[in-house]
Amino acid sequence: MEAHWLDRFIGLMPRQPAVLDIGCGSGEPMSRYLVERGCAVTGIDSSPEMIALCKGALPCQSWRVADMRSLSLSVRFDGLLAWDSFFHLCPEDQRKMFPIFRDHASPRAALMFTSGPSHGVAIGEFEGEPLYHASLDVDEYRTLLDENGFAVVAHVVEDEACGRHTIWLAQFI
Template identity: 65%
Template sequence: MHDRIVGQYEDNAAAWDQQRGRDLFEKAWLDRFLALLPPAPRVLDIGCGMGEPIAAYLIERGAKVTGVDSSPSLIALCRERFPEQRWVVEDMRALRLGERFDGLLAWHSFFHLSPEDQAPMFPRFATHAAPGAALMFTSGWGRGEAIGRWQGEPLYHGSLDSDEYAALLTANGFAVLDHRLRDPECGEATIWLAQA
């Protein structure tokens, strides 16, 4: 079922663009992320969707964004809205850009991978992280899989447990700065903030 995610967002790109809230309840965490970065940082937004509201907020604050998403239609919207930034159609599991970034963000995207596909992402994060880079991502709150519904189809989410994430971060050169389990002030998101 997790292999359907790529096609699901592509098939429903217009619906996602309409439904995705722009109210930026994530602002406090994005500000913490940005505070760790140098001026005019280079940020890799992994699973960027159509670029709103997350990438838009980063751009407004001076970041040079490279956005990656598996949906060509969502990336087309990014290119239309933010033509001065770089937008790449790519499955995050195959990410190999050959460059390093000051910040890496995988907000409400990484958790669509199966637990088995999530662990190999951490070396990919490390490969794309400049010295001192910040990494922020959202996860589930316990090991396993959860199936929601969206656009009349099952919507897959997977997660490792907190100890596994902490170990993977440490093994790949990231120090955990904060980990919030189901943050009530951020839509119940489970958030990890780390730094290389």
């Protein structure tokens, strides 16, 4: 269901781009889709278990255990992806992520992330455990993107064709 958005993301980058998957989880399906389309993926996740799954499934890519909130790789990427990961941070930590996105973005880099549909906090459930979600409001995301050099390319709230994800696609200018 994410293919349409991933294709738009890939379309903003040069051929054979370097992509940073922020909060990559197991690497499925997002990183795999990117790799199958010629992207070189560096994935970070705070879970050693998730990174181990990535290394097993996609061993030719770069996988690192890291906390996105303190990420400083000293490398710039053609694309930055934070799909179903970024919104698990509290609002203050989300605000602090935008300079991190900027610091890891090559000129004209694509940035794609998911958020909630509006400002607020929600507690969901995953495998019987509570799962925290937070979102800033639309205007604040737009301001943070702009202040950090990103122009919004597309934004859809609760995209029916993509599992009701709220998606942001931007480009570093």
